[in-house]
Amino acid sequence: MFQSFEVTARPEQGPPRLAALRAEMARVGLDGVVVPRADAxxxxxxxxxxxxxEWLTGFTGSAGFAAVLADKAGVFVDGRYRVQVRAQVATEVFTPIDWPEVKLADWLLDHAGAGAKIGFDPWLHTCDEIARLTEALGERVTLVATETPVDRVWPDRPAPPGGAAEAYPDALAGRSAAEKRALCAEALAGTGEAVAVLTLPDSICWLLNMRGSDIPRIPIVQSFALLHADQSVDLFIAPEKCAGLSLGPEVRLHPPEAFAERLRGVTGRVRIDPKSAPRAVADLLGEGAAEITFGPDPCVLPKACKTEAEIAATREAHLRDGAAMCRFLHWLDAQTPGGFTEIDAVRALEDARRETGALRDISFDTISGAGPHGAIVHYRVTEETDRTVGPGDLLLVDSGGQYLDGTTDITRTMAIGTPDAEMIAAYTRVLQGMIALSRIRWPKGLAGRDLDALARAPLWMAGMDYDHGTGHGVGVYLSVHEGPQRFSRLSETPLLPGMILSNEPGYYREGAFGIRIENLVVVTEAAPVPGGDPHRAFHGLETLTLAPFDRRLIDAERLSAPERDWVDAYHLTCRERLLPSLGKEAGMWLMTATQPL
Structure with missing residues (x-):
């Protein structure tokens, strides 16, 4: 149930495994190797x-990589994981590196000798990634494509996943697989491309209206595919996964081991997405007669712009999930401070979701962090780290559910006992940022980078900030983190109607507390404003998530009148929509929790 987050590195990680990897590097003539957290x-x-x-270093975060030389090893992580990595890896042999402030190329140039040969597995790195690294390294350090030596020193490596694929209902998808194939194939034909190579399982699952269970929490089935301009698909997947699944004659099945040879035989103009396709795909195509073109995965943008059916289904999923959240929050308020733990909270929330009878899985391992654990952005509680939630703590709970009709992701931060003034002030600033983003309307064509600052401005005015994006895209019974849309300083993708994103500003005081508030929102066409420019199209956001905020942490005097009105209107919506789904006691709790500010 709980992803590992241990205070100290496990003894089997670190020195023994690192020594085995270095011995294998020396055997094959490599001076170093890059070990990403990635698959093909x-x-x-x-x-x-x-x-x-994770096997090599003990680090369990969802992003990062290691660079191993004969005498040095760095584990590169971004701002979300800098506390976590220092708790998990054996720092006597692995040096945590702040990335992207320190670039891999610069670190290699500083620590690898001139002429060093650094191995990388071309199936585990994208085309763009290797191109940038090669350019940055110049002639001083050489990258060598090779099967990752980690696999050769991992004696008990688990078997690949073998979960079965299942059909996803057309009624929930809003389009049949044939309609999706036609839509994406039309984009290829319009650019004169004969084939697109698809390597992202969520793209393939979306395209063919199928789901699976190959990855915990994410209902995908692992496969590769070739989408042709004639709307047909070659699907490379273990045959037993498709038993009982009818994909139609336009979808031809092949075993996964045939994928590499098929790439060598592809002809004509072939599109690959340099941001997601492994470098090996380009190398294999280059061995044949294909003319490689670089462009976006043709499924990504249509998948991100949800159909009306998907949005309607997602609203139903959030209604169900919001009622489960209220039952959990009612349970939480009934607990005695100091009488329950972080794991108790996780179990209570997951039980509330299971009681809906519709939960397929949680959408990621629940984050339940009390006091200083809340300041670890992606903290995952274990039996070893479980902390009693005591008086004066803030409890940050970030969680979600996978339902057939939608994927949810919600964070609420609750006061346990009486919060102090610093907590209230920080929470209120975070809430103001969420409100600003929730209320904004913007001219068509703006991207997530244009709106990200709105959520940060109240914190910035107090000399505060947070080291993660303000929001990520979310799928529909697919990945809880979906691109290309984001609220982020880095996102250049225009926000389009139908895109679902999270709105989740936060604040983290290391060693003391963490605050994050998260709702999911969907981009909409904004209604005209009287007196506005009649020729300008505007977009806005509809909030999907339904669950009250902790009024004990809100300084109403700090809020402006429009901000107070927004909170009161949101709480009224929660009351009206959730009350019919709640029993008497939870309903009474909700009535109290949603009183006007």
Whole structure:
């Protein structure tokens, strides 16, 4: 149930495994090797058989990589994981590196000798990633494509996942697989491309209206595919996974081991997405007669812009999930401070979701962090780290559910006992940021980077900030983290109607507390404003998530009148929509929790 987050590195990680890897590097003539947290599909989450970074170092975060030389080893992580990595890896042999402030190329140039040969597995790195690294390294350090040596020193590596594929209902998808194939094939034909190589399982599952269970928490089935301009598909998947699944004559099945040879035989103009396709795909195509073109995965944008059916289904999923959240929050308020733990909270929330009778899985391992654990952005509680939730703590709970009709992701931060003034002030600033983003309307064509600052501005004015994006895209009974849409300083993708994103500003005081508030929102066409420019199209956001905020942490005097009105209106919506789904006691709790500010 709980993803590992241990205070100290496990003894089997670190020195013994690192020594074995270095011996294998020396045997094959490598001076170093890059070990990413990635598989051949380049998704965010990996199966146990592909958890090489965790096996080697003990680090369990969802992003990062290691660079191993004969006498040095760095583990590179971003701002979300800098506390976590220092708790998990054996720092006497692995040096945590702040990435992206420190670039891999610069670190290699500083620590690897001139002429060093650094191995990388071309199935585990994208085309763009290797191109940038090669350019940055110049002639001083050489990258060598090779099967990852980690696999050769991992004696008990788990078997690949073998979960069965299942059909996803057309009624919930809003389009049949044939309609999706036609839509994406039309994009290829319009650019004169004959084939697109698909390597992202969520793209393939979306395209063919199928789901699976190959990755924990994410209902995908691992496969590769070739989408042709004539709307047909070659699907490379273990045949036993498709038993009982009718994909139609336009979808031809092949075993996964045939994928590499098929790439060598592809002809004509072939599109690959350099941001997600493994470098090996380009190398294999280059061995044949294909003319490689670089462009976006043709499924990504249509998948991100949800159909009306998907949005309607997702609203139903959030209604169900919101009622489960209220039952949990009612349970939480009934607990005695100091009388329950972080794991108790996780179990209570997951029980509330299971009681809906519709939960397929949680959408990620629940984050339940009390006091200083809340300041670890992606903290995962274990039996070893479980902390009693005591008086004066803030409890941050980030969680979600996978339902057939939608994927949810919600964070609420609750006061246990009486919060102090610093907590209230920080929480209120975070809430103001969420409100600003929730209320904004913007001219068509803006991207997530144009709106990210709105959520940060109240914190910035107090000299505060947070080290993660303000929001990620979310799928529909697919990945809880979905691109290309984001609220982020880095996102250049225009926000389009139908895109679902999270709105989740936060604040983290290391060693003391963490605050995050998260709702999911969907981009909509904004109604005209009287007196506005009649020729300008505007977009806005509809909030999907339904669960009250902790009024004990809100300084109503700090809020402006429009901000107070927004909170009161949101709480009224929660009351009206959730009350019919709640029993008497939870309903009474909700009535109190949603009183006007």
């Amino acid at each position: 599909h380049q998704g965010e989450y990996v199966a146990p058989c592909d958890a090489r970074l």
